[in-house]
Amino acid sequence: MDRKIFDKYVLKTYTRQPITIVKGRGMTVWDANGRQYLDFFPGYGAGNMGHCHPKIVEAIHKQVEQIIHVPNVYYNDAQGELARLIIENTFDGQVFFCNSGAEANEGVIKLARKRNPHKKTIITLKNSFHGRTIAAVTATGQPVYHNGFDPLPGGFEYCEINDIEMLKKMMADDVAAVMFEPILGEGGIVPVTPEFMKAARQFCDDYDALLILDEVQSGIGRTGKLFAYQYYDVEPDVLTMAKSLGGGVPIGAFAVKREYCGILKPGDHGSTFGGNPLACSAGVAVINAIADENLLENAVKMGGYLRENLEDLKTKHSIIKDIRGVGLMLGMELSVPGADIVKECLKRNVLLNCTHLTVLRIMPAINVEKDQIDRVIAVIDEVLGEVGKS
Numbered sequence: 001m002d003r004k005i006f007d008k009y010v011l012k013t014y015t016r017q018p019i020t021i022v023k024g025r026g027m028t029v030w031d032a033n034g035r036q037y038l039d040f041f042p043g044y045g046a047g048n049m050g051h052c053h054p055k056i057v058e059a060i061h062k063q064v065e066q067i068i069h070v071p072n073v074y075y076n077d078a079q080g081e082l083a084r085l086i087i088e089n090t091f092d093g094q095v096f097f098c099n100s101g102a103e104a105n106e107g108v109i110k111l112a113r114k115r116n117p118h119k120k121t122i123i124t125l126k127n128s129f130h131g132r133t134i135a136a137v138t139a140t141g142q143p144v145y146h147n148g149f150d151p152l153p154g155g156f157e158y159c160e161i162n163d164i165e166m167l168k169k170m171m172a173d174d175v176a177a178v179m180f181e182p183i184l185g186e187g188g189i190v191p192v193t194p195e196f197m198k199a200a201r202q203f204c205d206d207y208d209a210l211l212i213l214d215e216v217q218s219g220i221g222r223t224g225k226l227f228a229y230q231y232y233d234v235e236p237d238v239l240t241m242a243k244s245l246g247g248g249v250p251i252g253a254f255a256v257k258r259e260y261c262g263i264l265k266p267g268d269h270g271s272t273f274g275g276n277p278l279a280c281s282a283g284v285a286v287i288n289a290i291a292d293e294n295l296l297e298n299a300v301k302m303g304g305y306l307r308e309n310l311e312d313l314k315t316k317h318s319i320i321k322d323i324r325g326v327g328l329m330l331g332m333e334l335s336v337p338g339a340d341i342v343k344e345c346l347k348r349n350v351l352l353n354c355t356h357l358t359v360l361r362i363m364p365a366i367n368v369e370k371d372q373i374d375r376v377i378a379v380i381d382e383v384l385g386e387v388g389k390s
């Protein structure tokens with residue numbers, strides 16, 4: 001299709017790279033001219049399994065031929081099976097399904113506030129990202145995402161990441177929840193320290209508040225655990241997920257510990273498409289494939305290999321300030337804006353992302369292989385060399 005037609009009819013809420021992607025397989029995508037790219041930021045964090053993973057494609061095909069949508073006034077097997085898999089891989093409780101990360105976070109904000117009429121404040125982190133709907137964007141601790149959308153809902157407060165003293169001072173009897181990403185994603189790939197995680201758990205216990213972890217980006221094997229919180233010796237009360245859970249099909253969900261499962265009662269919350277069999281059968285295929293193909297192990301191994309290579313680049317290029325992250329959720333902080341570097345990599349057939357202005361996000365699918373990492377490292381090396389010279 002002519003891009004002029006696209007631009008005429010599609011609202012311009014995104015800055016788009018000048019390629020039209022028509023096909024994807026594994027780590028590779030093709031544009032409309034047949035040119036191939038290595039995709040090292042697949043699906044904007046929703047591509048942990050790579051493009052068109054055969055088991056996910058097969059599950060979707062099978063489901064499409066059976067039934068596509070079942071309303072939530074009836075049972076559907078795929079929803080039950082996906083809930084079972086999520087709970088058996090996290091903590092005892094139940095799951096609510098929706099269609100996106102923002103929606104999952106909206107749902108848990110409602111749950112936290114419904115729990116106790118005297119507890120309404122939600123503490124989140126500065127530089128966090130929780131989505132674009134009005135409560136999720138307010139929970140997002142970055143003014144740039146708030147500008148122009150006032151009046152925003154009240155009751156949100158923002159703490160510095162890893163500042164235990166600040167969080168301690170902010171805790172009070174009216175706090176309903178402390179909610180954060182174990183690793184800030186949009187905020188520049190910044191992991192929460194084990195000490196902060198432990199303190200947040202303790203403060204939530206002391207003040208009878210919920211600990212909510214947003215694993216929309218860090219979940220589904222991205223870090224080498226199914227959920228990043230599993231690296232910490234701490235369990236959340238509520239866990240949100242989306243992005244890669246559907247292997248490319250839109251889905252969102254939150255898991256709630258058993259003791260909090262009675263807060264949202266029939267009629268309190270819902271979603272027409274939430275938990276539909278198409279998305280859930282894809283989700284079941286995702287979780288099973290991660291286990292069957294040892295992809296958590298691969299994420300740890302390849303994450304280590306990628307990180308070593310990025311650290312080597314850091315010794316070579318002075319514009320690299322820091323390499324951060326866990327498993328295959330890696331960021332490279334630069335002393336210069338990253339947008340032009342992303343463009344230069346694209347010219348060399350490599351897709352990357354820049355967040356927080358100066359942080360390159362390098363998050364290939366968790367079934368990535370060594371030679372694909374080698375090719376991308378060579379391209380980043382070349383581009384940084386040229387940028388460094390200029």
Ligand SMILES: Cc1ncc(COP(=O)(O)O)c(C=O)c1O
Nearest residue numbers: 100101102129130131185216217
């Ligand atoms: C940590 C986190 N939470 C929530 C969201 C919002 O998810 P969605 O775009 O599916 O609404 C994102 C999206 O980038 C995210 O990274």
